[in-house]
Amino acid sequence: MTITITAFEWSPDGGKGLARDTRVRWALEEVGQPYEVRPVSFAAMKESAHLALHPFGQIPTYEEGDLALFETGGIVLHIGERYGGLLPDDANARARAITWMFAAVNTVEPPILELVIAKLIEGDKPWRAERLPLVEDRIRGRLNQLSARLGDADWLDGAFSAGDLMMVSVLLRLRPSGILDEYPDIAAYVARGEARPAYKRAFDAQSALYNGKPPTG
Known part of the structure; x- marks a missing residue:
């Protein structure tokens, strides 16, 4: 069965690997599964055909036969469970790896996304100067804890x-x-993730799609 994922037709990050389809691409590259990519415009993301795959009108989605998934955590977990290479065989180690996946998106990512929102979306708000240091301190608190554990x-x-794939992403x-x-x-930990051949292939594929330029016409 052909695996098809969706990605931004053009990503605001210009192909820097920050769009969430990169996480799914990376997982598929790690397990050696070929896949196809269906680019989706911002307008199409809100249309009924895409909403049937992703009820919140976002990317990526994952289709494999009659299975359709959304949310990167769920997709990567499915890939890890169906194909070897991303989850340990030992049951306890497997459970810990899954726990780290949840930690990445539920504990570490929220304050990081707050920072993105504060800078890009709320950049013109009068409270920005007061809000930024608070958000940055919350991020440092999480990184202190992560550093101690690593x-x-x-x-x-x-x-x-x-778990590492999601955390590095x-x-x-x-x-x-x-x-x-x-x-x-932590910077060295992230660099180790980026150095993996599977990550490089995923990054290059995403970058080639966007080429740093918005679509024309």
């Missing part, structure tokens, strides 16, 4: 897993802020 290990729990959003550079151990 220590000098290469990955979060033994070998690379879907989330942390990459911090790079433009400079906060990531304050934590050399």
Whole structure:
């Protein structure tokens, strides 16, 4: 069965790997599964055909035969469970890897997204100057905790897993802020993720689609 995912027809990040389809691409590259990409315009994301796949009108979606999924965490978990390479065989290690997936999107990502919103969407609001330091402090609080847990290990729990894939993907959003550079151990952890051949293939594929330019016509 052919796997098809959706991606932005043009992403505001200009193909820098921050759009969430990169996480799904990376997972599929790690497990060696070919896939096709269906670009979706912002207008089409709100139409009934796409809403039938993603009720919140976002990307990515994942189609495989009669299975349709949305939300990157759920998609990556499905890929890890169906194909080998992203989740450990040991039941306890597998459970811990899944826990780290949830930690990435439920604990670490929310304050990072707050920072993105504060800078890009609420940038002209009068409270921006007061809000930014508060959001940045919340991010540093999470990074302090993550740094303490990571220590000098290469990955979060033994070998690379879907938990690391999701965590690195989330942390990459911090790079433009400079906060990531304050934590050399976490920055090195992210760099290890980016150095994986599967990530490079996913990044290059996403970058080639967008080419840094909005569509014309």
